[in-house]
Amino acid sequence: MFNLTRRQSLTGATALVASAAMGGRAAHAQAKRILVIASNQDIPNFDPHIATGYSASMLLRNTYDSLVRTEGTPPKPVPQLAASWTASADGTEYVFKLDPAARFHDGTPVTAEAVRYSFNRLLRLNKGNAWMVAGIVDENSVQPVDAATVKIRLVKPFAAFLQVLPWLWIVNPKAVDANKGSDDGQTYLRSTIAGSGAWRVRRAEAGNLYEFERVEGGWQQGGGNLTGAIWKIVRETSTQRLMVGRGEAHIAVDLTSEDMDALKGRPGVVSIIEPEYRTFSIKMNTRHGPLADINLRRAVSWAFNYQAMLDAAGYAQLMTGPLPDGILGFDPTLAVPRMNLDKAKEFLAKSDYAKGGIKLVMNYVSGLDQQRRWGLVLLDSLRKLGIELDIKPMIWPDMVASARSPETCPDFFPVYQTANYGDPDNIAFAAYHSSRNGGWQNPVYSSPKVDDLIIRARSETDEAKRKELYVAFQKAVVEDAPDIFGVLEKRKLAMRSDVQNFHFTPVASNAIELFPLSLK
Amino acid sequence: MLRFAVRRIVLLVPVIVGLSLLIFAIARLLPGDPVTLAAGPNATQAEIADLAREFGLDQPLPVQYWHYATGLVTGDWGQSIFTRRPVLEDLKAYLPATLELVVVAMVLAIVIGIPAGLLAAVYRDRWPDYVSRVVSLGAISMPRFFLGLLLQLGLAMWLGWLPLGGRFPLTEDPPPFVTGFLTIDSLWAGDPHAFGVALAYLALPAFATCLSPLATITRMMRATTLEVLQQDYVLTERALGLSQRLIIFKYVLKNAMSSTLTVIGLYFGWLLGGTVLVETVFDWPGIGLYATKAIVTQDFMPVMGVTLTIGVLFVAVNLVVDLLYGLLNPKVRYE
Numbered sequence: 112m113f114n115l116t117r118r119q120s121l122t123g124a125t126a127l128v129a130s131a132a133m134g135g136r137a138a139h140a141q142a143k144r145i146l147v148i149a150s151n152q153d154i155p156n157f158d159p160h161i162a163t164g165y166s167a168s169m170l171l172r173n174t175y176d177s178l179v180r181t182e183g184t185p186p187k188p189v190p191q192l193a194a195s196w197t198a199s200a201d202g203t204e205y206v207f208k209l210d211p212a213a214r215f216h217d218g219t220p221v222t223a224e225a226v227r228y229s230f231n232r233l234l235r236l237n238k239g240n241a242w243m244v245a246g247i248v249d250e251n252s253v254q255p256v257d258a259a260t261v262k263i264r265l266v267k268p269f270a271a272f273l274q275v276l277p278w279l280w281i282v283n284p285k286a287v288d289a290n291k292g293s294d295d296g297q298t299y300l301r302s303t304i305a306g307s308g309a310w311r312v313r314r315a316e317a318g319n320l321y322e323f324e325r326v327e328g329g330w331q332q333g334g335g336n337l338t339g340a341i342w343k344i345v346r347e348t349s350t351q352r353l354m355v356g357r358g359e360a361h362i363a364v365d366l367t368s369e370d371m372d373a374l375k376g377r378p379g380v381v382s383i384i385e386p387e388y389r390t391f392s393i394k395m396n397t398r399h400g401p402l403a404d405i406n407l408r409r410a411v412s413w414a415f416n417y418q419a420m421l422d423a424a425g426y427a428q429l430m431t432g433p434l435p436d437g438i439l440g441f442d443p444t445l446a447v448p449r450m451n452l453d454k455a456k457e458f459l460a461k462s463d464y465a466k467g468g469i470k471l472v473m474n475y476v477s478g479l480d481q482q483r484r485w486g487l488v489l490l491d492s493l494r495k496l497g498i499e500l501d502i503k504p505m506i507w508p509d510m511v512a513s514a515r516s517p518e519t520c521p522d523f524f525p526v527y528q529t530a531n532y533g534d535p536d537n538i539a540f541a542a543y544h545s546s547r548n549g550g551w552q553n554p555v556y557s558s559p560k561v562d563d564l565i566i567r568a569r570s571e572t573d574e575a576k577r578k579e580l581y582v583a584f585q586k587a588v589v590e591d592a593p594d595i596f597g598v599l600e601k602r603k604l605a606m607r608s609d610v611q612n613f614h615f616t617p618v619a620s621n622a623i624e625l626f627p628l629s630l631k
Numbered sequence: 632m633l634r635f636a637v638r639r640i641v642l643l644v645p646v647i648v649g650l651s652l653l654i655f656a657i658a659r660l661l662p663g664d665p666v667t668l669a670a671g672p673n674a675t676q677a678e679i680a681d682l683a684r685e686f687g688l689d690q691p692l693p694v695q696y697w698h699y700a701t702g703l704v705t706g707d708w709g710q711s712i713f714t715r716r717p718v719l720e721d722l723k724a725y726l727p728a729t730l731e732l733v734v735v736a737m738v739l740a741i742v743i744g745i746p747a748g749l750l751a752a753v754y755r756d757r758w759p760d761y762v763s764r765v766v767s768l769g770a771i772s773m774p775r776f777f778l779g780l781l782l783q784l785g786l787a788m789w790l791g792w793l794p795l796g797g798r799f800p801l802t803e804d805p806p807p808f809v810t811g812f813l814t815i816d817s818l819w820a821g822d823p824h825a826f827g828v829a830l831a832y833l834a835l836p837a838f839a840t841c842l843s844p845l846a847t848i849t850r851m852m853r854a855t856t857l858e859v860l861q862q863d864y865v866l867t868e869r870a871l872g873l874s875q876r877l878i879i880f881k882y883v884l885k886n887a888m889s890s891t892l893t894v895i896g897l898y899f900g901w902l903l904g905g906t907v908l909v910e911t912v913f914d915w916p917g918i919g920l921y922a923t924k925a926i927v928t929q930d931f932m933p934v935m936g937v938t939l940t941i942g943v944l945f946v947a948v949n950l951v952v953d954l955l956y957g958l959l960n961p962k963v964r965y966e
Contacts, residue, residue: 145802317716317724319916320801339802509662
């Protein structure tokens with residue numbers, strides 16, 4: 112017989128519980144080749160025509176297919192459901208030949224009718240990513256030619272059309288119609304997948320995790336060796352870092368610069384620091400208050416300490432004008448303001464506020480400490496011009512409300528802008544076209560010249576001419592000085608070294624594609 | 632006692648109505664523009680107005696409240712304006728995790744705190760008392776999130792005894808949903824392995840959560856026991872030669888428990904809404920994080936749903952506490 116002391120019994124019990132908790136898991140995951148991704152964002156809705164956000168984009172990108180998918184940096188459209196396509200010379204008509212092998216999860220073939228059904232549902236609901244084709248596609252635009260050919264006639268030319276297609280998902284009409292209810296299948300698709308992607312959702316625990324499993328007999332050929340993947344909600348970035356360090360997660364997607372530094376040189380961990388199309392700028396109120404004076408705006412732009420901003424940003428690079436580095440039409444030779452106090456004082460002297468002595472207001476999103484730090488950089492820069500700055504934290508809904516009119520908009524309005532698709536139109540139109548005034552992406556800035564360039568560029572089908580238009584656009588915006596062009600923060604991921612064939616996507620906050628991934 | 636309980640339950644109705652009115656008023660009167668936010672950055676003014684109409688936000692406030700109140704009764708607690716998920720469905724998903732955490736933490740706090748306080752009082756100014764006072768002070772001063780991080784670092788990272796976070800191993804299926812408490816559901820399913828695993832995952836967050844109530848209960852128990860020990864009837868019992876054990880457990884403990892019971896009731900309610908930091912550190916998929924996110928984005932319906940649920944639970948727990956007073960002290964009359 113064993114004679115156990117109380118301490119031995121307690122230790123044994125703890126060890127038993129611990130081994131129960133830790134032991135089986137690793138072996139199970141290893142045997143099944145399950146990739147674990149740690150992220151702080153939940154996936155509350157699976158409806159491909161409603162859900163947005165990078166976590167939803169990740170789920171949809173893997174469980175649904177679109178006509179084309181995006182690949183590489185800068186992103187290029189490549190075949191997915193459409194094996195090939197042609198476009199008319201005027202850019203208003205596209206004909207897609209569907210891959211005959213394409214099947215939904217229930218085995219139903221993906222047909223031209225399914226494409227028409229999906230586009231029309233997207234337009235009908237007018238939610239999610241519908242804005243990407245608003246005014247470009249209407250309910251008569253998608254016309255099945257035969258079961259495997261679909262023609263899309265655009266209401267007006269839209270050069271970025273192929274770039275937005277990867278984010279417009281095709282649903283299975285049979286499954287949705289059978290569960291349509293009174294809300295066009297919204298209740299059904301909120302928690303059910305009716306797609307043709309290589310993955311399906313095996314387990315969904317709101318706020319905790321989402322488990323994917325490979326669709327048996329899926330139509331896609333090849334791919335990596337993963338049998339499953341888990342999107343695990345991990346709120347604290349430090350916990351994400353610990354999980355990758357311990358091998359409990361294979362990829363952590365929300366790490367800070369400090370986390371990346373802490374993981375440097377850690378065995379078995381690979382750091383991925385990639386530029387993405389996510390801009391940060393401090394917008395100025397060009398229509399109300401002192402900053403309506405263009406010379407004051409220029410003075411502020413030349414007084415700002417860009418280097419201090421960059422130093423506080425961690426892994427980042429300074430922006431050169433309104434467009435992100437690397438995107439189509441980006442002009443690296445553009446002359447943009449860099450800290451030069453003499454020049455700043457020159458512009459200040461030309462303004463109505465030659466002696467300074469004014470107080471400006473900057474609101475920032477409470478909790479985003481990086482924005483507060485950049486506000487302090489601005490405060491320090493403005494003092495040199497004799498201008499005071501009041502920095503106020505505000506919750507995001509209040510910020511959005513303040514952007515509604517020039518009168519309610521603060522003097523400085525800091526904004527991050529993520530590109531949803533890999534085309535300059537995404538940022539140019541949302542952040543600088545006057546039709547967006549009143550929204551948080553462009554509260555007040557309005558210029559007929561800039562508007563005209565944006566509209567011409569989005570309709571132009573000749574790439575060389577588009578580039579020229581975007582170069583002119585960038586120059587015009589810089590001349591107007593509506594923003595302090597800030598930084599492009601790099602996307603920071605940590606990944607276990609046994610993950611293979613990972614490809615970074617600079618759009619949609621790097622919605623990870625599972626299909627090509629393997630675990631060693 | 633039965634009449635008292637029924638009366639208190641009936642009194643819950645005006646409390647809930649009042650609470651729902653108050654929460655509704657606060658949610659609607661807050662500045663900010665969640666509708667524009669939810670409509671997305673590219674929405675036109677017409678689309679924003681459509682969304683407001685869809686959620687009934689264009690109606691007069693009394694009409695909006697009427698719809699909300701009738702929905703509460705019929706089981707339609709509204710929908711999140713951002714995720715479009717029904718609030719009741721979300722509460723069903725998130726509440727059990729928080730309840731399990733809070734219940735286990737409170738059980739720990741009670742089971743350790745009451746004997747510790749009693750012991751400290753009985754051995755006043757001797758080493759058990761000193762230890763109890765120092766530990767209580769430390770526990771009450773330690774921020775929970777910081778303790779959580781220390782526990783993670785020590786017991787999960789360095790020693791590897793317990794998991795870092797979460798509620799159950801990622802790659803294992805949890806027991807079928809019955810109560811939503813994984814410990815109970817695993818026993819219900821007759822799966823001792825799952826029970827052990829669920830306990831292991833619960834250990835660190837429950838310990839981090841229990842420390843503050845544990846310290847308060849210990850200190851409260853010590854103070855009230857000391858007070859009771861100085862009562863004349865205790866002196867009389869001692870003079871009559873009753874054993875120390877009998878005096879403490881039969882006469883002192885019951886009388887010292889009343890105030891502690893009040894603290895337990897209040898703490899339970901407080902913890903229901905106050906676990907957000909522990910949930911964040913340990914990735915505990917509970918209601919705290921759900922509520923915080925809803926508050927930050929001014930997502931009315933989830934905020935109202937969570938507040939109402941916590942309010943009702945708080946009132947219910949305090950009703951149980953009131954009933955327990957009578958069990959502990961027969962002098963209490965339910966008039």
